[in-house]
Amino acid sequence: MYSSKTNVLQVVSLMAKYGINDVVLCPGSRNAPLTQTFSACNKFTCHSIVDERSAGFYAIGLALATNNPVVVCCTSGSAVLNLAPAVAEAYYQRIPLIVISADRPQAWIGQMDGQTLPQHGAFNSLVLKSVQLVKENDKESLWYNNRQINEAMIKLSRSSRPIHINVPISEPLFDFSTDTLPDERVITYTKQYPVLTSEMKDVWTKAEKVMIVQGQNQTDPYAEKQLYELAEKGCILLCEHLGNINVDSYSYSTIFDNILYVFETEGNSTDLVPDLVITCGGHIVSKRLKHFLRKLHVPHWHISLDGEVADVFQSQTVCIKGSESDALEAINQISNYQKDNMYLNSWMKAGAEILKKNNQFLERIDKINCGLRLVGSVISCIPSKSILHLGNSTVVRLAQLFPKPYKYTVCCNRGMNGIEGSLSTAVGYASKTKELNFVLIGDLSFFYDMNVLRHAGKLNNLRIILINNGVGEIFSTIPGLNKIPELNKYIAAGHKTKAEGWAMQVGFSYIRISDLDDYYNISEKFYSEQSMHPMLMEVMTDPNKDKQVYEEYFNFLLK
Numbered sequence: 001m002y003s004s005k006t007n008v009l010q011v012v013s014l015m016a017k018y019g020i021n022d023v024v025l026c027p028g029s030r031n032a033p034l035t036q037t038f039s040a041c042n043k044f045t046c047h048s049i050v051d052e053r054s055a056g057f058y059a060i061g062l063a064l065a066t067n068n069p070v071v072v073c074c075t076s077g078s079a080v081l082n083l084a085p086a087v088a089e090a091y092y093q094r095i096p097l098i099v100i101s102a103d104r105p106q107a108w109i110g111q112m113d114g115q116t117l118p119q120h121g122a123f124n125s126l127v128l129k130s131v132q133l134v135k136e137n138d139k140e141s142l143w144y145n146n147r148q149i150n151e152a153m154i155k156l157s158r159s160s161r162p163i164h165i166n167v168p169i170s171e172p173l174f175d176f177s178t179d180t181l182p183d184e185r186v187i188t189y190t191k192q193y194p195v196l197t198s199e200m201k202d203v204w205t206k207a208e209k210v211m212i213v214q215g216q217n218q219t220d221p222y223a224e225k226q227l228y229e230l231a232e233k234g235c236i237l238l239c240e241h242l243g244n245i246n247v248d249s250y251s252y253s254t255i256f257d258n259i260l261y262v263f264e265t266e267g268n269s270t271d272l273v274p275d276l277v278i279t280c281g282g283h284i285v286s287k288r289l290k291h292f293l294r295k296l297h298v299p300h301w302h303i304s305l306d307g308e309v310a311d312v313f314q315s316q317t318v319c320i321k322g323s324e325s326d327a328l329e330a331i332n333q334i335s336n337y338q339k340d341n342m343y344l345n346s347w348m349k350a351g352a353e354i355l356k357k358n359n360q361f362l363e364r365i366d367k368i369n370c371g372l373r374l375v376g377s378v379i380s381c382i383p384s385k386s387i388l389h390l391g392n393s394t395v396v397r398l399a400q401l402f403p404k405p406y407k408y409t410v411c412c413n414r415g416m417n418g419i420e421g422s423l424s425t426a427v428g429y430a431s432k433t434k435e436l437n438f439v440l441i442g443d444l445s446f447f448y449d450m451n452v453l454r455h456a457g458k459l460n461n462l463r464i465i466l467i468n469n470g471v472g473e474i475f476s477t478i479p480g481l482n483k484i485p486e487l488n489k490y491i492a493a494g495h496k497t498k499a500e501g502w503a504m505q506v507g508f509s510y511i512r513i514s515d516l517d518d519y520y521n522i523s524e525k526f527y528s529e530q531s532m533h534p535m536l537m538e539v540m541t542d543p544n545k546d547k548q549v550y551e552e553y554f555n556f557l558l559k
């Protein structure tokens with residue numbers, strides 16, 4: 001049976017009508033009418049997560065795994081604020097997260113009634129729309145709530161960013177006597193196909209050296225098809241792992257960060273300069289690419305769902321509003337004119353050189369307890385069709401140095417670069433898929449978010465590779481920061497914590513790796529499908545040795 005509260009019934013009915021499948025429920029009494037109504041309706045799969053910070057990221061993981069919006073529902077007060085980090089991540093990674101918070105009636109906010117704060121608008125500009133429902137059930141109030149929820153859902157589907165629905169619920173809270181959901185109106189939203197101006201067509205036709213940069217994105221076969229056609233015309237396609245493009249094309253490069261490093265250091269970077277840059281998707285990890293293009297002031301077209309400016313190279317001239325596949329199709333239709341092959345060849349030749357050197361360098365390092373060596377090995381061991389979740393900080397940067405030999409999905413909380421939800425996102429994702437999910441993560445990121453592992457004890461498809469270097473290693477690589485005397489103690493938060501006890505307690509098989517032989521011995525089992533438990537591999541590395549190896553690596557590329 002459902003709650004008797006009409007606003008609760010409206011919300012749940014509309015979530016069902018909008019095709020929402022997954023609902024993450026956080027404990028509490030004020031949201032019990034919502035919790036009961038969601039869980040009583042057979043349209044939803046409900047997930048229970050106690051900690052709202054983790055629940056928000058878990059919901060992001062579900063949304064990534066299903067490619068569908070996900071609801072996270074919490075009680076009133078500080079519970080709502082604990083969702084803020086995930087809301088911020090969802091905003092900047094364009095994840096359709098729907099926050100539904102239960103609230104006390106407006107009259108009681110700030111009246112020392114306990115567990116109250118101004119919830120409406122609490123996420124400020126980090127949600128596309130925040131709606132405040134009313135609790136009355138007269139005709140006008142019902143119309144108002146319906147319209148508010150529809151408006152928020154239209155924003156969500158137009159821009160794929162989070163929304164917040166705040167639901168005031170008055171006492172008595174626990175009357176569950178309703179047996180049907182109301183038949184709520186849905187307002188349909190139609191999308192627009194992008195229109196290119198004649199001036200743009202002219203620029204495209206004249207451009208000989210076209211660089212397309214695919215930022216963070218989920219796998220999109222339609223966009224891939226368009227990218228493939230553009231690559232066939234001679235555009236160079238730069239795509240980090242997080243772009244999730246699986247085009248097997250000769251004009252496709254993931255390792256452009258190291259290519260730029262070599263060309264810039266050797267003074268040959270003019271060979272790589274484009275005369276038009278097109279970006280699609282979200283964030284780009286490579287600082288080197290951003291710096292390279294910022295110096296050039298080359299015309300830059302950016303494709304985005306809501307047509308917002310993203311002037312990342314400080315030279316944006318065009319904003320194409322629309323889905324990536326539609327916008328790329330519109331560009332493809334301008335002409336079949338072939339672009340400059342010399343330009344393409346400069347990139348491809350440089351990429352081939354780097355690949356050769358990467359392999360030679362890895363062979364020279366005979367220890368696995370070194371971040372660069374380990375990340376290089378992991379990238380090449382992940383089986384095809386799996387999911388690799390990268391932690392932020394050093395891990396995501398090192399991963400970019402090595403191309404993936406197989407097709408697999410790569411995720412990372414890159415909207416905010418936060419270290420607080422990487423495990424929760426991965427656990428949410430793994431709970432929704434049969435495929436193997438690997439998490440490659442640093443120690444501070446791991447220990448920050450490990451309470452979610454309580455929910456992972458039965459996920460046999462989850463494998464965590466923890467690089468435990470005992471600090472936030474990234475800080476010692478930042479010029480200026482690395483000279484501060486208290487770097488290790490306060491900035492890099494040095495520690496001696498190990499994961500073994502925690503991991504075993506929540507049902508993981510635990511393996512500690514100290515040399516290459518151990519790693520090879522366990523690899524077959526670790527990277528294969530059969531396992532009775534989730535697994536955690538902890539590799540203890542030495543940050544000083546790591547630093548030395550990075551330097552050697554970059555010198556080796558120049559030889």
Ligand SMILES: Cc1ncc(C[n+]2csc(CCOP(=O)(O)OP(=O)(O)O)c2C)c(N)n1
Binds near residue numbers: 446469473
């Ligand atoms: C929520 C949050 N707090 C603080 C930071 C700042 N920060 C960036 S990287 C980092 C250290 C991460 O350390 P670890 O996960 O061990 O990775 P490593 O640098 O050792 O590879 C910190 C604290 C952040 N990104 N997010």
